[in-house]
Amino acid sequence: MIKKIACLLLLCFAFVQLNAQELNARVQVLAPQVSNLNKSSIEALQKTIRDFLNNNKFTTESYQPQERIDCNFIITINNWDGGSGYVADAQIQSSRPVFNSSYNSTMINTTDKNFDFSYNDGSTIDYSEQNYVSNISALLTYYAYTIIGLDKDSFSNLGGTAYFKKAKNIINLAQTSSNAGWKAADGLRNRFWFNENVLNPSFVELRKFIYEYHKNGLDQLTDNNKGLSKIVAALPALEQMDKQKLGSIFPNVYFASKADEVTNILSKLNPQEKIKAYNMLTEIDPANIGKYEGLKKN
The missing domain is CATH 3.40.50 (Rossmann fold)
Structure with missing residues (x-):
């Protein structure tokens, strides 16, 4: 029993x-x-x-x-x-x-x-x-x-992708409501546009970077800093994004959330590599240039 x-x-x-x-x-x-x-x-x-x-x-x-x-x-x-x-x-x-x-x-x-x-x-x-x-x-x-x-x-x-599409379905269902944030006309920084951005091919390089940065970068840092080179190698792909779209909500929210962390991680690079990373990041994400200034310090 x-x-x-x-x-x-x-x-x-x-x-x-x-x-x-x-x-x-x-x-x-x-x-x-x-x-x-x-x-x-x-x-x-x-x-x-x-x-x-x-x-x-x-x-x-x-x-x-x-x-x-x-x-x-x-x-x-x-x-x-x-x-x-x-x-x-x-x-x-x-x-x-x-x-x-x-x-x-x-x-x-x-x-x-x-x-x-x-x-x-x-x-x-x-x-x-x-x-x-x-x-x-x-x-x-x-x-x-x-x-x-x-x-x-x-x-x-x-x-x-499958879950962003589920979020899109919620947006579509909410179109009948009178509440703000669900429609394209409700402004450029709302739920509609964030979801549009993550599913838009224009931002596919940013989504690929999220994988490279976390799975092949951060998750590998304890292995003799192996992940550091992976993060640096992933940055140039972001330069392929349409510069006119960098002010959109998805890259804006993502980089605002990550800029301090990225600066801290890449501060482990040698001075020459740090300047190279600084130049790429400030071109990709000019809104957070102040946060990347730390990379210019020896």
Whole structure:
């Protein structure tokens, strides 16, 4: 009898492991300027969002608990209509571990200024790939797929394509809503354009660089700095991108998230190689030239 119970427990544990969700999300909901919104409502909303991200499976793949993607959602409520309507913005960040180290490398760090939604206290957030359920559901699902897609790109060449396409489907479903950020006409720095960019052939070299930088670069650094030369060798391919498109949201968000890290990693090069890397990076990413200045120091 004891053996049977032990076997059942092992099977249950194995089932949970094989079906572990993809995200390990930390969620913080803030409302510093909204005095009439009570603390218990904020905490309940925070838990509901966290449960949605951590308890739903967004892929059919098996994730071990230690493989779940670390991510952070900091949602700041700027206005509340006293009912179910919230005007908010959100900072979304994700990272992936570097092989043989305790270091986590940031994959995305972006702010969504149109994170508005409706939510009734005590209700759940429903998840659907086929239907537009609510704006909060669409927002969280879109970012779940985007985070998974970027993570996949860092482990296999263009590996995130299927998940970026799932994010595109969420955008298409959300076209019927009146909420901003889902349409091309809503501005150049929104969810529509980020997704358009990652699936646009014009930015395929940047997505390939993400793989080279992480899998063949950072993950190999502990092996006698073997990965350093791989990162340097991958940089020239970025110069093939259309210079007119470098101000687009995808390269802008990616380089803003990585510039400090890239500078720190490449500071291990010899002086001549550092200047070469500096020249390439400032041409590829002029918006962060100040961060690359560190490469000019001996």
